[in-house]
Amino acid sequence: MKEKEIETMRNSFKTVVNKRRSILEDPQTKKLQEKVRSIRKEAIKNNKKLLKIAENSFKTNDIDYFYADDDKEAQNIIYDIITSENLEKSDFQLIAKSKSNTLGEIAISKYLKSKGFEVVETDLGDRILQLKGENNKPTHPTGPASHLNVEEIANIVNNAMNKSNKDVNNNHENIIIPPEPKAIMETVRGDVLEKIAKSQIGISGSNAVAAEDGSLVFIHNEGNISLISLMKTHIIVVGIDKFVKTIEDAISIAKLETIYATGSKITSYINIVSGPSKTADIEKKLLKNMYGAEKVVVIILDNGRSRAIAEAQETMYCIGCGSCIVSCPVYNAVGNEFGFNNYLGGRGIAMSKFIEDDNISYDSGLYMCTLCGLCRFNCPVSIPTSEIIEKLRFSSKNNGFYPKIHEKFKNNIKEKGSPY
Ligand code: SF4
Numbered sequence: 001m002k003e004k005e006i007e008t009m010r011n012s013f014k015t016v017v018n019k020r021r022s023i024l025e026d027p028q029t030k031k032l033q034e035k036v037r038s039i040r041k042e043a044i045k046n047n048k049k050l051l052k053i054a055e056n057s058f059k060t061n062d063i064d065y066f067y068a069d070d071d072k073e074a075q076n077i078i079y080d081i082i083t084s085e086n087l088e089k090s091d092f093q094l095i096a097k098s099k100s101n102t103l104g105e106i107a108i109s110k111y112l113k114s115k116g117f118e119v120v121e122t123d124l125g126d127r128i129l130q131l132k133g134e135n136n137k138p139t140h141p142t143g144p145a146s147h148l149n150v151e152e153i154a155n156i157v158n159n160a161m162n163k164s165n166k167d168v169n170n171n172h173e174n175i176i177i178p179p180e181p182k183a184i185m186e187t188v189r190g191d192v193l194e195k196i197a198k199s200q201i202g203i204s205g206s207n208a209v210a211a212e213d214g215s216l217v218f219i220h221n222e223g224n225i226s227l228i229s230l231m232k233t234h235i236i237v238v239g240i241d242k243f244v245k246t247i248e249d250a251i252s253i254a255k256l257e258t259i260y261a262t263g264s265k266i267t268s269y270i271n272i273v274s275g276p277s278k279t280a281d282i283e284k285k286l287l288k289n290m291y292g293a294e295k296v297v298v299i300i301l302d303n304g305r306s307r308a309i310a311e312a313q314e315t316m317y318c319i320g321c322g323s324c325i326v327s328c329p330v331y332n333a334v335g336n337e338f339g340f341n342n343y344l345g346g347r348g349i350a351m352s353k354f355i356e357d358d359n360i361s362y363d364s365g366l367y368m369c370t371l372c373g374l375c376r377f378n379c380p381v382s383i384p385t386s387e388i389i390e391k392l393r394f395s396s397k398n399n400g401f402y403p404k405i406h407e408k409f410k411n412n413i414k415e416k417g418s419p420y
Contacts (some may be wrong), residue, residue: 001139001335009335011137012146013326019263036256037381040317043244044309050243051213057214058298061275062288065298071106074237078108079115081235081297082201095251096196098218099123100205101141101142102237102301102318105355107202119203120195122224124125127188128153131160139336139345141322142261147335150326154179157187169193202228202293202327203235207257207320208250209243209298215274216298217250219258219267228275234293238303241316247272253319260380274416299386304354312388315350317381323384324375330368342362346375346385353392360399366393 001010023029043050058065065371068074082095097103097119102404109119109130121127125145129136140142145153155175162174177187203223206216216236218225228234242389244250251270258267288294308315325331325345330338339345340360346369353361371386379385396402409419 001147001337003125004149006333006335008149009147010332012140012143013332016143016326019261021263023259023263023265026088029036029116029256032252032256032259035316036252036319039244039249039252040381043249044241044313044316046245047240047243047309050245051240052210052247054209054214054300059103059213061214063275063296063298064216066299066304067236068299068301070108070303071301074106074301074303075111076239077114077299078203078235081233082112082117085200085233090336094118094120094180094195094199096120096122096199096231097126097201097229098204098220098228099126099142099144100237101342102205102239103203104138106237106301107304108237118195120192121197122192122196122227123222124185124188125218127192128156131188132156132338134158137336138342139344140325141320141342150184151179153184157184161187161191196227200232201235202231202233203237204228206236206238206242208253209238210245210250211243212245213247213274215247215250216323217254218271218273218308219248219254219269220271221262221268223269225271226269230292232293233295233297234273235297235299237299237301239301239303241309241318244380255366257319257321260323271357289312299358304356305353308351308354312350312391314383315347315385315388316381318347319381323378323380323382327374327378329372329374330365330370331407334368338365338368346389347383348384350388350392353396358392358396358399358401361392363394364388366396366401367403398420 013036056063066077068077093094095117097109100369112119121130125143128145128148130140139147146271158175158177163247204218207219208217209215210217216238216260244253254270255266259263273296276288276294276296277290278286278288279290280286305316328345331345339348343351349361349364349369351365369386369389371390373386375385376382393402412419
């Protein structure tokens with residue numbers, strides 16, 4: 001990342017920290033925090049049992065579901081769902097997507113593009129990064145474009161819009177959107193709405209899944225997930241770790257995630273999807289397909305999570321608020337090169353070991369962490385990331401992945417009593 005981007009990112013983080021300061025002191029937040037930690041602990045401990053319960057609930061609720069062992073399997077399942085739809089190609093060529101780390105993990109946009117589909121990000125921050133095209137890794141799980149200032153964003157949007165107009169009409173006049181947040185928002189909104197108007201497939205992640213109720217919870221401020229849930233088919237990709245017992249548990253997680261990620265008590269929208277659209281308003285006869293999705297499909301992704309649960313259970317307590325990176329001294333110094341894929345910071349590096357291997361974990365910054373423990377201190381569910389990283393270093397060292405200078409220091413200490 002450029003120095004200027006890191007500085008903008010730090011300023012965005014400061015805004016969140018200042019905004020949430022008083023709400024974090026609220027005894028109600030502390031109570032919620034304890035409750036959510038125990039929900040996450042129980043959920044991970046009983047993960048297999050919860051998945052079984054969810055399977056039955058999904059069947060009852062008329063939700064289709066599939067298991068995917070890894071990213072490739074998830075991609076193939078999604079491709080099969082999309083192409084099995086009885087639609088004209090023009091109707092399913094464009095897919096509306098919402099922000100999701102899990103979708104980033106399986107690189108769904110890149111995959112679908114390689115298959116000839118156009119994926120449109122509906123979240124403003126993600127759409128800005130999509131229009132940027134290059135070096136567009138997010139810098140925060142809920143504020144992906146936190147590192148870009150308004151001038152840079154206006155440039156990105158202007159360049160992208162004018163390029164796409166030129167592709168359609170060579171004689172077009174360049175539009176110039178001023179570097180003002182409202183003007184940028186309105187331009188992107190108009191463009192996205194126009195694009196997804198004909199889309200029949202929406203794809204999203206989910207913040208938490210209630211196994212007993214067979215319900216998927218989504219939090220958002222923009223209203224974009226509401227649009228996605230109204231498309232003919234709504235595909236939802238969730239990690240096995242997202243399953244909790246009840247809808248009350250899922251909402252508690254969504255609430256705490258909002259507080260830690262944004263400093264607000266609640267998002268503008270909490271959507272709960274518990275099945276396809278239906279009505280029984282005529283003689284109590286059940287009819288499917290009223291306004292919302294005709295088909296809801298859940299893809300339950302493992303991709304190393306079972307291994308993480310077995311070897312470093314607390315890694316999977318994460319609720320995805322991004323608070324750990326906001327406080328991390330390394331992340332604040334180097335930005336998103338400290339992390340793996342969409343999983344940023346120390347916890348992201350822990351994930352890389354289980355999603356990929358020691359090699360990727362080493363390359364993602366396993367040895368960049370200072371082990372200061374600030375992330376645990378600022379984590380709503382107290383994930384002991386520095387301890388997890390220490391354990392991962394041990395296994396990575398045994399597999400030959402460690403900074404070679406450390407070996408020199410070790411030998412020097414042995415031979416000369418000093419590292420130098
Ligand atoms: S322990 Fe590592 S990952 Fe956590 S805040 Fe410190 S430097 Fe960042």
